[in-house]
Amino acid sequence: MKIAIAGAGAMGGRFGTMLATTDNQVMFIDSWADHVQAINDRGLQVHVGNAVTPHWIPAALPQDVHGSFDLIILFTKAMGIAPMLESLRSIITRTTHVMVLANGIGNIEQVEKFVPGRQIIAGVTVWSSELDGPGEITLTGAGNVTLQPLAGQSDDFFQAVLTAFHQAGLNPIASDDVLAAIWKKAALNCVLNTYTALLDCNVGEFGRLPNHETLIDGVLNEFAVVAHHEHIDFDLDAARQLILAQFAPGGNSAHYPSMYQDLAKGRPTEIDFLNGFIAAKGAASNIPTPVNRLLTQLIHGKEVLSKQSVRIPA
Structure with a gap:
């Protein structure tokens, strides 16, 4: 599937690099121009312990994104959810699913203003990461991600998402009460x-x-x-x-x-x-x-x- 990480900061960077190890096509979307430029110029520099590894994943500003995606994973700050989705309206179709993993309460209600519930996957994660500067993150600890589609657990697309997340090592957990x-x-x-x-x-x-x-x-x-x-x-x-x-x-x-x-x-x-x-x-x-x-x-x-x-x- 085609996956867009909307908000390629600390956590978006971590999820994006892990998902890029699978057969899925991943792209970063971020409003920080210097960050986008750094990722495209030298890859996302990922620090783990004393090692640094570049991850070559394409990045773009919201206004420069075209085409469509099967899944958009929102990793903006809670107050940035509405502005990001507004800037991506042209690429959100009836088959685009939006996953919201941002910290805080009330995020689902924000997403519902842009896409119907059947296209929303709500979740929460205890993975951690730190943004060091443009094009650089540091990974710390381990974690998992709890997910629930608002349309129901049997949805074929949701099962495909669980598979992709499992293959990426993100330790997904399907929930009945996200x-x-x-x-x-x-x-x-x-x-x-x-x-x-x-x-x-x-x-x-x-x-x-x-x-x-x-x-x-x-x-x-x-x-x-x-x-x-x-x-x-x-x-x-x-x-x-x-x-x-x-x-x-x-x-x-x-x-x-x-x-x-x-x-x-x-x-x-x-x-x-x-x-x-x-x-x-x-x-x-x-x-x-x-x-x-x-x-x-x-x-x-x-x-x-x-x-x-x-x-x-x-």
């Missing part, structure tokens, strides 16, 4: 992305703080109440254990989450689709969410400050 998986991953992001960004540390360093469990529970307890009110099957203890598992050596402990990376490079974050989403839902339903509300405002404050002094992690 919303539960999305909210579980969002809970992890609301904790690890936000705290590492605010405390200027990686995942392992946060896990070594003596009060890390208190900080985790402050976010998760509010998250669980809002999830229950939204009729989401959210297992608080399972989410907590998933977060704690990230601190193990050799896993994702050395990872700097995307929110940290965004602030370090002076970019806006996805906070309004994470802690901000929980705070907004809580306010609308008279559910107190003081921790998530405060964290949201602190990140917005850092967004302003980060534009004044762009910092790159050592």
Whole structure:
């Protein structure tokens, strides 16, 4: 099948290079001109440990993409989903499937404004990666991807997607309740992305703080109440254990989450689709969410400050 990775940053780069090892045709689409140019000039430079390997996958700006694709995998930031799909309207046909794997809650509703539900595959992944600069990413840890087609599990196209992802080593899991998986991953992001960004540390360093469990529970307890009110099957203890598992050596402990990376490079974050989403839902339903509300405002404050002094992690 023809696969377009819309948003070829850290995670898009990782999925694209892994899928390109199969018989499927892969193309990167990204709005960052320098990134696109670097990928086309010298391949996507992929760092794993001390090794660097170029991956020669064609890349293009959205306005320069023509033809059609069987599958478009969205890896833009949550706030970039609508602009990206708007720019790709001309290549989305009645047979084009769109997969959304972006962090945050509410992404499916954004995609439904552009394609009908029968063409949408919703998912969430715990793979990790870091964008080092134009045309360069660093891979860390291992992971999987949980997927569900809104049209139903028996769909032939979805089965082909599962096969391709399995062949690529992406460890796909077919789900009957992807919303539960999305909210579980969002809970992890609301904790690890936000705290590492605010405390200027990686995942392992946060896990070594003596009060890390208190900080985790402050976010998760509010998250669980809002999830229950939204009729989401959210297992608080399972989410907590998933977060704690990230601190193990050799896993994702050395990872700097995307929110940290965004602030370090002076970019806006996805906070309004994470802690901000929980705070907004809580306010609308008279559910107190003081921790998530405060964290949201602190990140917005850092967004302003980060534009004044762009910092790159050592």
